[in-house]
Amino acid sequence: MRFADILGHDKPVSIINSYIEANSFSGGFIFSGPEGIGKRLVAQMVSQKLNCSAVDKPCGLCESCLKIEKLVHPDLHIIQNGQGQIKIDDIRGILREANFRPYEGAMKIFIIDDAHKLNPDAANALLKTLEEPPKDALIILITHKPQNIIKTVLSRCKRIKFYPLARAGLETVLLKDYSLDKLTAHFLGFYAEGRLGLALKLKDSLGLTQKNKIFDSFVLSTKPLERNLMEQNKDQLHDCLNILASWFRDIYLLKAGLADNEIIHLDRKHDLLKLLSKFSFKQLDDIMAAISESLLYLERNINNKLLLHNLGAICRVI
Ligand SMILES: [Zn+2]
Structure with a gap:
């Protein structure tokens, strides 16, 4: 799959690409937009692109790309906390790890899923790292409720907005990138109303x-x-x-x-x-x-x- 047309999110991907080309895709970013539309998948793709060792990044085949796909790369940290709040203990690792150099890749990447669940203590603790982020660290906050994130955190992150794909657009993505048959791609594309993440979740169930x-x-x-x-x-x-x-x-x-x-x-x-x-x-x-x-x-x-x-x-x- 090519990064340029992944998942149909052309606009956010082109914004991300321009940050990467300008060598300024580091520090804090917020990926916001409705639930289940593929924000987290894009964040993982970005992590691959930033750490890929091939010329045409991300190749999806090198050791780094494969480790990120399997979520076992030592420089990729994903924080998520199911139903409850994200507490200071959950992000302590980020605060500590962010200060070290990457182990294997070029960048350390921290993805905080459902970042609106950060409780005030955790959000405040994160602020310091967002204010003075190390050059080789990237923190991506993923959320469908940006209004629930404290303003001081919001103001220190660059925001990238994601939108649901058109249903027919999602059908095409499922056909082309996920090799589903036409009728299944149509059903999932339309039933998930353009939300890629949801369609992929439903694909198996x-x-x-x-x-x-x-x-x-x-x-x-x-x-x-x-x-x-x-x-x-x-x-x-x-x-x-x-x-x-x-x-x-x-x-x-x-x-x-x-x-x-x-x-x-x-x-x-x-x-x-x-x-x-x-x-x-x-x-x-x-x-x-x-x-x-x-x-x-x-x-x-x-x-x-x-x-x-x-x-x-x-x-x-x-
Ligand atoms: Zn690669």
């Missing part, structure tokens, strides 16, 4: 077979939907409801006469077309509203009885 299984067992099955849904655990139910919403969205849009290639489930267009006469627009509106409401209940851990009642209402329409 939600292929055509899995998402079609949800359609077949919930929409086309004679078994009551309600029972089908209540057999799932919370995460499965969450995925099922989202997939179901996308099926009904497609039925709605096809019924409204939208171009076929705008639907998510292009691979099952024929089955969807057969369902158009089964639902009125009002019924489709009600089903989609009930699904969103159920998702909300699920997120708020509202008791199953209410959720069940709501799903039952959807089932009666289906």
Whole structure:
């Protein structure tokens, strides 16, 4: 894959390239933009480019590039902290390591994922390193909530904004760079709404077979939907409801006469077309509203009885 056209993020990549050419891609940077669009992947690619030993960087093949890809390069440090805050203990390593010379590469790179989770103590401790960054250290803060990062940290970093790819653009990237077949690339590109990171995450867990299984067992099955849904655990139910919403969205849009290639489930267009006469627009509106409401209940851990009642209402329409 060439760095110039990675992941379709042409604009941020060209800004990064101009910093690298000017030899000023060091110190603090913030990669901001919606969740799951590939900011972290770009940060890793940049790390490869800065440390690659080939002429055409990043080659993706040299020892340095491979170590970075496997996240085992001694000069690449990634800080992330799941659900909780990023505390001072989590970044102490950066504060110490940043002062040493790189072990193997040309640059030491610190990637702080979900940087909006830095608690005030950690953010303040980071400030000093951001104020006087060593020349061979790069700190990349990745965030989809830059407004939650303290102003003093924001003001010491150069900001690079990322945007979701157009859905069709993501489909092309998945086809070309990830060698997916056309129907899978279309589904993931459209279902993930242009968010590359999400599409790549779903690539392994939600292929055509899995998402079609949800359609077949919930929409086309004679078994009551309600029972089908209540057999799932919370995460499965969450995925099922989202997939179901996308099926009904497609039925709605096809019924409204939208171009076929705008639907998510292009691979099952024929089955969807057969369902158009089964639902009125009002019924489709009600089903989609009930699904969103159920998702909300699920997120708020509202008791199953209410959720069940709501799903039952959807089932009666289906
Ligand atoms: Zn390389």
